[in-house]
Amino acid sequence: MTEWETLEVEQHGRVKLIRFNRPNSLNAFNGTMYSEFRRAIEDANADPSVGAIVSTGNGRAYSAGADIGGFNATFENGGSAGSAREERDDGTPFDPVFIMESKPIIGAINGVSVGIGLTGPLLYDMLLASTEARFSMRFAAIGLTPEVGSSWTLPHIIGLHKAREMMLTGKIYNAQEALELGLVRKLYEPEELVPAALELGAQIAANPISTLSTIKRMIWDDLAATDVSSVWRRSSDHFANARKTTQHREALLAMGEKRDSRFHDVEYMSELAKKVSEGTS
Numbered sequence: 001m002t003e004w005e006t007l008e009v010e011q012h013g014r015v016k017l018i019r020f021n022r023p024n025s026l027n028a029f030n031g032t033m034y035s036e037f038r039r040a041i042e043d044a045n046a047d048p049s050v051g052a053i054v055s056t057g058n059g060r061a062y063s064a065g066a067d068i069g070g071f072n073a074t075f076e077n078g079g080s081a082g083s084a085r086e087e088r089d090d091g092t093p094f095d096p097v098f099i100m101e102s103k104p105i106i107g108a109i110n111g112v113s114v115g116i117g118l119t120g121p122l123l124y125d126m127l128l129a130s131t132e133a134r135f136s137m138r139f140a141a142i143g144l145t146p147e148v149g150s151s152w153t154l155p156h157i158i159g160l161h162k163a164r165e166m167m168l169t170g171k172i173y174n175a176q177e178a179l180e181l182g183l184v185r186k187l188y189e190p191e192e193l194v195p196a197a198l199e200l201g202a203q204i205a206a207n208p209i210s211t212l213s214t215i216k217r218m219i220w221d222d223l224a225a226t227d228v229s230s231v232w233r234r235s236s237d238h239f240a241n242a243r244k245t246t247q248h249r250e251a252l253l254a255m256g257e258k259r260d261s262r263f264h265d266v267e268y269m270s271e272l273a274k275k276v277s278e279g280t281s
Helices: 031-046 069-076 082-089 096-100 138-142 150-158 160-169 175-181 190-205 209-223 228-242 246-257 266-278
Strands: 007-012 015-020 052-057 061-063 105-109 112-114 126-130 134-136 172-174 186-188
Touching: 007 031, 007 190, 015 031, 015 190, 031 052, 052 061, 052 190, 096 209, 105 190, 126 175, 126 190, 134 175, 138 160, 150 160, 172 175, 175 186, 186 190, 209 228, 246 266
Parallel strands: 015 052, 052 105, 061 112, 105 126, 112 134, 126 186
Antiparallel strands: 007 015, 134 172
């Protein structure tokens, strides 16, 4: 069993729950938490018994951003910009390609969500929040600029003018304001947040992992596409390929037999795949 210094990790059915566990530091990211969070996601991605991931925090914060010690080191080390970045250059969890290729991640934003504690979750597949959550793109207020591509992701999520307001003012938004902006999908009372996120994760995790992976990649690729006709072609190709999969065949069989699909029964799906390849199913 893995020992975590900055996290608590649990499995609920087919959902992996990852809690940031530096409550006395408002779950600020230090080098250990960056690397452990990435490793926890990698572990979940490699585990066939996991179909979705929920990320939340212990205490009053989801995450108050990066630990400022690394930023102070920039000046204390003679103006070298490297010091503030080194903590997350080695295996950052907030690499867009890494998140793009991960199993679906739901952010259950339980409290303060600032800096990388907000820009990172913009890469997740969906965000739910506690009624006690608070959000801010505080960068301008502390003489910094938005990080991890959030000047691209945030306008795509909430719209250009709303994103400009968030980034240029550095204002702190309450949970209801974040909901109205479209930053989060739904609000829950604090004690209801994680159970709701786990329930949503279970709905997602019930589907075939390979199908979810393809859909995630389609969304990211098409979000950045500039040629609409290529989007249509890729969509048609993906759909045609999906119709030939064992997962689709199992879904058709389950519907015909009026039963639940057995996507995650490894032995059964292996045998079905053999039948599909032989043309006997």
